[in-house]
Amino acid sequence: MKRLFNPESVAIIGASRAAGKIGNSIICNMIASGYKGNIYPINKHGGEICNLPVYKSILDVEKDIDLATIVVPFKYVFDSVKACAQKKVKFLSIITSGFSEVGKTVEEQEIVKFANDHGMRILGPNIFGIYSASASMNATFGPADIKPGGVAIITQSGALGIAMIGKTQMENIGLASIVSVGNKSDLDESDLIEYMIKDDQTKVIFMYMEGVKNGERLISVLKKATRIKPIIVIKSGRSKRGAMAAASHTGSLAGADEVFSDIMKQCGVHRAHSIQQALDWCKYLTGSVAPRGENTVIITNGGGVGVLATDACEEHGIHLFDDIEVMRTAFSKSVPSFGSVGNPIDITGGASMDDYEKCIIDAFNHPSIHSIICLGCETSILNGKTLGPTIRKIHDNYHSIKPIVYSFVGGKDIENEMDYLKADGVPIYSDLEQAVGCLGISYENYRNQMVLKDDDSQNSSIDAIVDIKKINKIIGSAKKDKRNFLLADEGQELMKAAGVPMPKSVVVSSLKEAVSQSGNIGFPVVMKIVSKDILHKSDAGGVILDLKNKNEVIDAYEAILFNCKKYNPRAKIKGIEIAEMLKPGIETIIGGRYDNSFGPVIMFGQGGIYVEVIRDISFRSITYNRFEIAGMIKEMNTYPLLLGVRGESQKDMNGIIDVIIKVGIILSSCPEITDIEINPLLAYDEDDGVRAVDVRILIK
Numbered sequence: 001m002k003r004l005f006n007p008e009s010v011a012i013i014g015a016s017r018a019a020g021k022i023g024n025s026i027i028c029n030m031i032a033s034g035y036k037g038n039i040y041p042i043n044k045h046g047g048e049i050c051n052l053p054v055y056k057s058i059l060d061v062e063k064d065i066d067l068a069t070i071v072v073p074f075k076y077v078f079d080s081v082k083a084c085a086q087k088k089v090k091f092l093s094i095i096t097s098g099f100s101e102v103g104k105t106v107e108e109q110e111i112v113k114f115a116n117d118h119g120m121r122i123l124g125p126n127i128f129g130i131y132s133a134s135a136s137m138n139a140t141f142g143p144a145d146i147k148p149g150g151v152a153i154i155t156q157s158g159a160l161g162i163a164m165i166g167k168t169q170m171e172n173i174g175l176a177s178i179v180s181v182g183n184k185s186d187l188d189e190s191d192l193i194e195y196m197i198k199d200d201q202t203k204v205i206f207m208y209m210e211g212v213k214n215g216e217r218l219i220s221v222l223k224k225a226t227r228i229k230p231i232i233v234i235k236s237g238r239s240k241r242g243a244m245a246a247a248s249h250t251g252s253l254a255g256a257d258e259v260f261s262d263i264m265k266q267c268g269v270h271r272a273h274s275i276q277q278a279l280d281w282c283k284y285l286t287g288s289v290a291p292r293g294e295n296t297v298i299i300t301n302g303g304g305v306g307v308l309a310t311d312a313c314e315e316h317g318i319h320l321f322d323d324i325e326v327m328r329t330a331f332s333k334s335v336p337s338f339g340s341v342g343n344p345i346d347i348t349g350g351a352s353m354d355d356y357e358k359c360i361i362d363a364f365n366h367p368s369i370h371s372i373i374c375l376g377c378e379t380s381i382l383n384g385k386t387l388g389p390t391i392r393k394i395h396d397n398y399h400s401i402k403p404i405v406y407s408f409v410g411g412k413d414i415e416n417e418m419d420y421l422k423a424d425g426v427p428i429y430s431d432l433e434q435a436v437g438c439l440g441i442s443y444e445n446y447r448n449q450m451v452l453k454d455d456d457s458q459n460s461s462i463d464a465i466v467d468i469k470k471i472n473k474i475i476g477s478a479k480k481d482k483r484n485f486l487l488a489d490e491g492q493e494l495m496k497a498a499g500v501p502m503p504k505s506v507v508v509s510s511l512k513e514a515v516s517q518s519g520n521i522g523f524p525v526v527m528k529i530v531s532k533d534i535l536h537k538s539d540a541g542g543v544i545l546d547l548k549n550k551n552e553v554i555d556a557y558e559a560i561l562f563n564c565k566k567y568n569p570r571a572k573i574k575g576i577e578i579a580e581m582l583k584p585g586i587e588t589i590i591g592g593r594y595d596n597s598f599g600p601v602i603m604f605g606q607g608g609i610y611v612e613v614i615r616d617i618s619f620r621s622i623t624y625n626r627f628e629i630a631g632m633i634k635e636m637n638t639y640p641l642l643l644g645v646r647g648e649s650q651k652d653m654n655g656i657i658d659v660i661i662k663v664g665i666i667l668s669s670c671p672e673i674t675d676i677e678i679n680p681l682l683a684y685d686e687d688d689g690v691r692a693v694d695v696r697i698l699i700k
């Protein structure tokens, strides 16, 4: 990959003599960016382009070529690739459109196979090219002027990528690279990230994605990469169509976008919701030091903005330092007696920029304070003229010590001054939400690093005994029966084979057996019909709950058979299930399904019949460990119920985690299973464990 980002020589096949054509602008950009390697324009007509001699064929070039950019029309691309193979080129950047994006997938795959067989890797097709700051190489047909810096951009959208070059320029954001991946026929985000995390120039990686290909590999690359550098993603295409077609709760809850979001969170990737937000984060993370602790102070001359920032801090998970004694000592000299040393620190409307300076410097110098939010409202003494010099001086002297963000509210003079400061790299924003959001992302990244470090130590292998052979036997018999679902008793058997705790139960086929088995299980019991011809048992009158003694069992047995025969006279009845009547617990749901992008995915959330309405759920790829599963459980709004409320004790968290792990193992070891759902899984106090009440399993 180093050769792709730092090629010693680049050929442009389809270099055009006509100004304005793509094949011409790439040559112009290569020259304008100051690329030091050899540039070889290739055009069947020969001649000269931008004073460079043009070769009629790549085979006429004597020296080796690392990268060939192909900009010839679709029908000539394969021939060009073949010539590159003969020339032993290492990387191809295929700009040409008209491949899999318009249905020509076979043609695209043919080229990739040929290239790979000949030791070449392909970027594209259908891309605008690659810019790499370390090689001063702009091999794109985007804008000529790109500011070098620390942000690496990977973009699936060409047009948006080109627009982002201009936007980064406007925002004064320097790029380490920008790579267009287009159809991702060969090289994809994972390959590029693997390089970028090792590239010294890259400080932050920003991806614009439309779809995920090879998601399982992407997860593994992202998990490693976010331990080293922050990664920001924007993804479009929030489709619910796939979810609508799905058959289970888990399926209908697993909107593609929710799964994507949760898996990015699992990998430690920050998901932005707009280009502006992503670029703000990129700029802040490249230009600012990382926090070394959680204590933030707000310094303001106005109560209103202080309160707004306090709200925003809560939203962005920023901890406001609240040791009033320490604050009092730290700011005793810089906050006037009529001000407030609480947090927000209010230096009052009479504060000049000199007062700000003293207070900010006190915050920078105090070891218990780790980051600063500096806010202000325009006054007669805090204005456009006084703002700039002080903030510039503080920025120059202190910005590498602790993270700080600034936001000031005022008129034209203040706004203009903030624009100048911004251009000089000061993290100053007219919108305080933006300012707090940037500090928030810095904290998210800081915590990611801490959690991921902890996570490594927790990465012990997950041990669970699941009898896969037995599970496959159960699936095999359902398939023989030409069913794509398991019956309730098969589902229970399968759960037992995985060691998932179920209510005690047995299927009986006579009244005598029913009486004796209900005694063995212990009253009260539940009785349910078992028949593959009666799926909706309650509708058929096939379920009776809370049977307290033998007489009630006898009555229920006869009533169930009578009801079910009436409901479906032709139903084949396998027997009646007698099960332990469970006491109430916290209802949770565990679902597992095969996601087309990410492979086996697990869902956990609040269970019961209202799961779709309440939607208190989260997803993870099964590449997790116990620590990540605990994180998924904590994400639920109803997590406090599991911790125990109103004097109740904590529920069996380890029991829940064990079941999640087992469902994941079943899903990944039995490819015939498409969906598993336990709803509810009742969670009891730690001593009583968990019980899977109802299990639904769908097979291919």
Ligand code: COA
Pocket (backbone or CB within 6 Å): 013, 014, 015, 016, 017, 018, 021, 022, 023, 042, 043, 044, 045, 070, 071, 072, 073, 074, 076, 080, 095, 096, 097, 098, 126, 127, 128, 157, 158, 159, 180
């Ligand atoms: N070897 C060398 N040169 C060749 C060639 C070959 N096999 N075939 C053609 N050429 C030359 C042509 O003579 C021409 O040079 P000239 O202008 O000096 O005559 C140049 O290569 C380009 O060929 P041309 O036929 O003029 O194509 P074009 O420039 O109109 O279009 C593409 C070529 C690749 C730009 C076009 O097919 C395409 O795919 N456009 C979309 C690109 C895009 O949007 N990508 C995604 C961006 S995000």
